[in-house]
Amino acid sequence: MTQPPPPPNQPPSQPPTPPGQPPQGGFGAPQEPPAGGFGAPQDPPPGGFGAPTPPPQDPAYGYPQTPPQTPPPTPPQGYGYPGQPGQPGQPGPQMQPQGPYAQQAPYGQQGPYAQQGPYAQQGPYGAPGMPGGPGGPAAPGGGRKPNRQLQIIVAAAVAVVLIIGGGIWFASSGGESDNDAKGGSSGSTEGGTGGGKGVEGGGSEKAPSNTKSTVGYQIPLPKVTDVTNVTGSWLTDTAYVKTGLNQIVGYDRDKGTQLWTIPLAGQVCAATRHVTDEKLTAIAFEPAKRTSSKDYQQCTEVGVIDLAAGKLVWSKSVQGSNSGDDKVRFSEITLSGDTVAAGGTDGGAAFAVADGKVRWKPEVSAEGCYDMGYGGGEGLVAARKCGSYDDPQVSIQNVNPLTGAVISTFKMPAGVSYAGIISTKPLVVAADVGDTATGGSSISDFFSIDEKTGKLRAKFPAGNMAAECGATEVEKCQHLAVGNDRLYLPTEEHDAPGEDYGDTNEIISYDLATGKTTSDRADAGGTYTISPLRMDGNNIIAYKRPPYDKGGEIVSIDGGSFKQTVLMRNPSEESVRDAETGFSEDYSEVLYGDGRLFISDVMLSEPSTASSRKEYLAVMFSVH
Structure with a gap:
């Protein structure tokens, strides 16, 4: 399928999905969605992401230099794409899980089940995140590129190994910072249990007696004929809320049945991941529905x-x-305290959360x-x-959120x-200085940065870190x-030792x-790859x-100790695994809270007729 370029202020299209037959015996054949819900699941577009790439002809980073005598196991065809989940209200089979998927939680909402971001001090329940997950407007640039592995110096995993004290130092590829920091990442004792001067405990997420998850439910895709933004997902103590086509829908958190629908004049184009204690959040949307692929609003x-x-x-x-x-x-929207702030190339504006009264407008x-745009959460920070x-x-x-x-x-x-x-709070910013990333x-x-004085506390290179910004x-x-x-960061991927x-x-x-860098180090283990989602008190x-x-x-x-505690393991069955990994790592929203994991799309496109595979707007896993 050939997709048109994204409209102004819209995120890029989600990577298409390759053709091929779906695995048998998956989540169960899709069924009719509940009344007022989305349309039947659509066939995914051809092409795609997620399938492991075979080793190149010439030795390269991330692969064995000499082919093993016994061929390595071949991933199942279509790996990384959705299987056959059921529909909302139809629980999937009780399968033996092995761990969830989650996206960096958003920013800093402190209330229970509030949307969390990958950023500041997070509350107990987190979001895509996106972030979120989360969505992304035109020219995202936030996705991980295929050549990331080529930055890794294989012999030392992420960098040069030096024995310092009882730890292992990885020198990253960035240049020296203003503070003479080398941008490296320090390891801890074997197993990732040496946390240096970190703060122990304080998290609300506890391991259940049985960490094996089961498939809860799946939400089918709405019918679309063009690139469509569905950015936005939130979790409360009773509902999972997700942006659909010209609407926002609330689903029963555990059953997946529809609780309510909010019709909108047009398509959602931006959504904040922050939520107030009163369960209020903010969105930006178009003034009318699109009538054709060229009818951009x-x-x-x-x-x-x-x-x-x-x-x-x-x-x-x-x-x-x-x-x-x-x-x-507007191209972005956020929330801080009682203020909603939206920004874009036309200027910004701030509104009162309660009634929409305009607080201030910093014009061009x-x-x-x-x-x-603005960063929200505990404070409000503008990028001007x-x-x-x-x-x-x-x-x-x-x-000042109230006065600007x-x-x-x-x-x-x-x-x-x-x-x-x-x-x-604390104020942390990322940038590509002089196109040197x-x-x-x-x-x-x-x-x-010291948010009170505006003085630089420290500057350090990203080096071989795998975090991304739009x-x-x-x-x-x-x-x-x-x-x-x-600042907790994932290193770039490298050869798994002994694999x-x-x-x-x-x-x-x-x-x-x-x-x-500190002595903190948490290994993914085996051939897993690990990334932070959000904070849970003092824990990650x-x-x-x-x-x-x-x-x-x-x-x-x-x-403090950097010891890992498993909270959820997702099923290893092929169809379930395909559904979990079928969402783009950089273009999906993942929420995890209270033993429940939600993964959803942020961008849809017209499905292809070349494949019988099914895609889903969102899937849910649970250990309850």
Whole structure:
């Protein structure tokens, strides 16, 4: 299938899915969705991602230099694509699980079941994350590129090995920071149990008596004829809420039956992962439904939805002084306290959560300065751009959510066109300085900033880390977490020790006060790959993406000892495994909380008729 280019302010299309017959004996044949729900599951597009790539002809990083005498096991055909789950309200078979999938949780909502991000101090329940997972507008740049492995120095996994004290240091490929940090990742004692000065305990997620999950339910795809944004998913104590086609639907958290539907004037184009204690969150959407593939609508409407009551509390648009009578177009939206903030190339605007009253509007200035977007959660931080296209100047501004008054400003170095706000408290920013990011990454350096004064605490290179930020989006960083005044990052994938076929990696951390690596190290083990999802108190909730013959895992990593505790193991059956890994790692939203795992798409496209495989809008796993 040939997809049209994404419309303005829209994320890229999800990678297509390859043709082929689905595995037999999977989740069960799809059934009719509940009344008012989405249409029947659609065939996925051809092509795709997720299937292991055979070793290249010439030896390369990530593969054995000499073919083994016994051929390595061949992954099942179509690995990485959905199997045959059932429909909402129809629990899948009780299979032996092996671990979940989860996405970096969003930013910093502290209430129970609140959407969590991959960024700051997170509450007990997290989101895609996206993030989220989470979704992504045009020119995402946040996805991992195929040549990432070529950055790994195989002999030392991630870098040069030096014995220091009782630990192992991995020197990364980045240059020296302003603090003389080498950008390396330090290991701990064998097994990842040496956490240095980390903070122990404090998490609310506990291991169940039986960590083996079962398939709960699957939500079918809505019928679409063009690239369609379905960014947005949230979890409450009773409902799983997911963006659909021109609507937002609440499902019973455990059964998958529809609880309510919020119809919208048009397609959702942006959604925040933050949720208030009152279960309110914010979205941006188009003013009318699209009537054809060329009928693109501008993203001009801002609204707040009540996740508990299942209603649109308010919606409105604003006009900008520099846009005449036209409505201001937004590309991003976030939430901090009682303020909703939306930003884009037309300028920004802030609204009261309760009634939508406009709090402040930082318009595009005569010098061409405008707020590209905002980072929310515990604080509100703006990424503001000035200057020309060839000579941009980006500043990070900590602002008062109620008034828009600037509290502090940090000027990013020359050569930065966009910046990703990872956390607002503590303030952590990522950027590609002078297009020096390597291996297809969107990040060359991280910046730890004092949000009160705007002074730089530490700058350190990303090196061979596998975190990502959107190319143009401010609050779209993923595969990382911030807590205990540390930044937790996954290393790039490298050859799995003692394995003939497959890669692995580790989670390491940087001290935000010094920019230096700590002794923290959590190994994925085997041929799993691991990445942080969110913080759970002082602990890190992480997802282990599975190899071709196992299910994924959710683990809690103690912030002090860095000891891993398994919270969920997903089934290893082929059809179940295919459904788990069938979602793009960088273009899906994953929520994990209270023993329940939700994985969902953020971008849909018209299905292909060349394959009989089924795709799903979302799947759910549970240990209950």
